[in-house]
Amino acid sequence: MVTEFAQIEVKPGMESAFIAGAAKSRSLFLAAEGCFGMGVQRSVEEPHKFLLMAQWESVDDHMVTFRESPAFQEWRDNVGHCFAAPPVVWHGQTVI
Amino acid sequence: MVTEFAQIEVKPGMESAFIAGAAKSRSLFLAAEGCFGMGVQRSVEEPHKFLLMAQWESVDDHMVTFRESPAFQEWRDNVGHCFAAPPVVWHGQTVI
Numbered sequence: 001m002v003t004e005f006a007q008i009e010v011k012p013g014m015e016s017a018f019i020a021g022a023a024k025s026r027s028l029f030l031a032a033e034g035c036f037g038m039g040v041q042r043s044v045e046e047p048h049k050f051l052l053m054a055q056w057e058s059v060d061d062h063m064v065t066f067r068e069s070p071a072f073q074e075w076r077d078n079v080g081h082c083f084a085a086p087p088v089v090w091h092g093q094t095v096i
Numbered sequence: 097m098v099t100e101f102a103q104i105e106v107k108p109g110m111e112s113a114f115i116a117g118a119a120k121s122r123s124l125f126l127a128a129e130g131c132f133g134m135g136v137q138r139s140v141e142e143p144h145k146f147l148l149m150a151q152w153e154s155v156d157d158h159m160v161t162f163r164e165s166p167a168f169q170e171w172r173d174n175v176g177h178c179f180a181a182p183p184v185v186w187h188g189q190t191v192i
Contacts, residue, residue, distance in 0.1 A: 041188030092137030
C-alpha cells in the first residue's frame with residue numbers, strides 16, 4: 001500500500017472550480033483498480049495550494065494502470081484548466 | 097481540525113535514526129493538547145525525504161501551545177540531528 005501525494009497549485013480565482021472538479025472526480029479514483037481512497041487538503045497559509053492524497057495498492061496501480069486509463073484523462077479534463085503549474089507527484093509508505 | 101504537514105529531509109545515512117527518533121516521539125504528540133494523531137510517510141522515490149502528518153484541533157494548538165512546550169524541545173532533541181535542512185511546515189484543511 002502506498003499513498004500518492006500530488007501537490008497542486010491552482011491559478012488565482014480558480015480555487016472553487018478546482019474543488020468542484022476534484023470532488024466530481026473522486027469517484028474516478030475510487031473506481032480505479034487498486035485505489036482505496038482519495039481526499040484533498042487545502043493549505044491554510046497559502047489557500048491556492050492543495051494536496052491530493054490517494055491510497056493505492058502499488059505505485060504501478062497509480063502511475064501505469066490509472067494514468068493510462070480514460071479515467072485519468074477525465075480527471076485532468078475536470079481540473080487541468082485550474083492548474084497554475086504541473087502537479088508535483090510522489091509516493092509515500094507509512095513508517096510510523 | 098487541521099493537519100500539520102512537515103516535509104523533512106534527512107541527512108544521508110540518518111534515515112533509520114530519524115525513524116527511531118520519530119517513533120519514540122509519537123507519544124509526545126499524542127499527549128499534547130489538541131493533538132489527535134501523528135504519523136510519518138517515507139518517500140518511495142527519494143527515501144531520505146519524509147512527511148510528518150499530525151492532526152490538531154487548531155493551528156495554534158500546534159504552532160503556539162505545542163511549540164512552546166517542553167515536548168517540542170524533546171521532539172527536536174530526538175530527531176533534530178538527523179535533519180538536512182529546516183523542515184517545511186504547513187497546515188491543511190480537508191476540502192474533499
